[in-house]
Amino acid sequence: MTYDVIVIGLGGMGGATAYRLAQRGKRVPGLERFTPVHALGSSHGGSRITRQACFEDLAHVPLLLRAHEMWDQTERDSGERIFHRVGGIIVGGADSAAITGSRASAERWGLEHELLDAREIRHRFPALHPAADEIALYEEGVGLVVPENAVRAHLALAERAGAELHFEEQVTRWETGRVTTARATYEAEHVVVCPGAWAPELPGDLGIPFEVERAVQFYFTPGEDLRDHPVYLWDRTDGTNFYGFPEVDGAMKVAFHHGGQLCTPQTVDRTVHAHEVEAMSNATRAPMPAVAGTFQRAVTCLCTNTPDLHFVIARHPEHEGVTVACGFSGHGFKFVPVVGEILADLVTDGATRHPIALSDPARLRGGA
CATH class of the missing domain: 3.50.50.60 (FAD/NAD(P)-binding domain)
Known part of the structure; x- marks a missing residue:
């Protein structure tokens, strides 16, 4: 053929x-x-987060701008609901990689964004409990794709x-x-x-020495109504960086940003263990106490990393x-x-x- x-x-x-x-x-x-x-x-x-202010490298921004156009077109052509513009917030110290990188990319490409101090974060998004010296970059036109x-x-x-x-x-x-x-x-x-x-x-x-990383996606029943919350990523000083999504169908999804076990598709442990659930709950308890509610379920995913x-x-x-x-x-x-x-x-x-x-x-x- x-x-x-x-x-x-x-x-x-x-x-x-x-x-x-x-x-x-x-x-x-x-x-x-x-x-x-x-x-x-x-x-x-x-769910997957989609951003435009890209802290990984500002060279990615033109690709993300085009991707957002194409998500909209794919929805129109297919009839599938894919892109949910719920807004997105990145929280961290003023000198953290996520904040400095996101800010640089937003400024370089003229992206609409807001910089918020800790008081403004707590006022706008009460579920977030930043430290006094943490700030955030907020984008309104971003969100999640299914x-x-x-x-x-x-x-x-x-x-x-x-x-x-x-x-x-x-x-x-x-x-x-x-x-x-x-x-x-x-x-x-x-x-x-x-x-x-x-x-x-x-x-x-x-x-290229690719590494396959086991990532775990956790779903909790939140302690308050978070259906209108933006997607979020928190760059924490202790290295337990996490990200998550608004409440959907009574569940709020949250996950660590890297740090998972190395594996292969054949050897990955698909069982999520109690100590992993506890680690996720502990990481979110202070900065986002509403997330650390009742654990519902978890699923594993595979990330393939370059150096x-x-x-x-x-x-x-x-x-x-x-x-x-x-x-x-x-x-x-x-x-x-x-x-x-x-x-x-x-x-x-x-x-x-x-x-x-x-x-x-x-x-x-x-x-x-």
């Missing part, structure tokens, strides 16, 4: 890529080892545009121009690999005709639609207008 482009992996990034390629008239088979919209990788959990709805929408749009999507069909081998599964062999001029937590298994040497926590989006240096997108390091889902557009650009045009120099794997190979 011969096609134009084969897409391996149909989670957030792969689904968006299959759609954008099919939309451009490419004959695209998409291959996924699991069922559609599964909960075994990195595209589940009911990852399952996003994946479902892109898969439906991909099929509507003509892509052939194959589920529960694990790839056993791929090389330039050819992909083999247990069911068939597919041939194409180009292959796009969106491996998620399976990135360490990529053949060929990208020269500098920036992405890899590039042509594979050892495989002509192969493009990879991986290593999204726990902050990639908000970029999903624009990553799909970038990968479609790289395949069809050999380049993209979007700024992706920060995602070049050469940066981690000594510029090789």
Whole structure:
């Protein structure tokens, strides 16, 4: 079976890529080892924060501005509700990485934002109990995206545009121009690999020591009504940085920002233990006491990190005709639609207008 482009992996990034390629008239088979919209990788959990003031690096801001446009368009085209503009607040010391980075990116790109001192934080958002020397950056036009709805929408749009999507069909081998599964062999001029937590298994040497991190998403019954609360991220001096979401269906989701156990998709512990719940409750008790209510449930997720926590989006240096997108390091889902557009650009045009120099794997190979 011969096609134009084969897409391996149909989670957030792969689904968006299959759609954008099919939309451009490419004959695209998409291959996924699991069922559609599964909960075994990195595209589940009911909510993901989307921001514009990006403390990770201000170079990401143009991509986020484009992603916000594309989330709106994807909603209109698919009929799925994906983007909820509930506002977003980042709290920390004035010299914390989250505050200084967010402020720099907001000022560099002219983003609408407010800086709040501790008194203003407590007045505007009574559920937050900052220390006297903590401040916040607030963005009104940001919020959360629902990852399952996003994946479902892109898969439906991909099929509507003509892509052939194959589920529960694990790839056993791929090389330039050819992909083999247990069911068939597919041939194409180009292959796009969106491996998620399976990135360490990529053949060929990208020269990047990916680490897969077990992340736990906790759901509590809050001690007060927090349905209208913004998304939040707290950069704490003791290193127990956490983030969370407004109350949805009687549950408030909160999680630590990194610091999870290293694992593989095969060895990850899917059981969430009592001491982990206690650690999450302890971390939120003083700054957000309303969160530390009755524990409901928890789910695990996989984050695939690069050493500098920036992405890899590039042509594979050892495989002509192969493009990879991986290593999204726990902050990639908000970029999903624009990553799909970038990968479609790289395949069809050999380049993209979007700024992706920060995602070049050469940066981690000594510029090789």
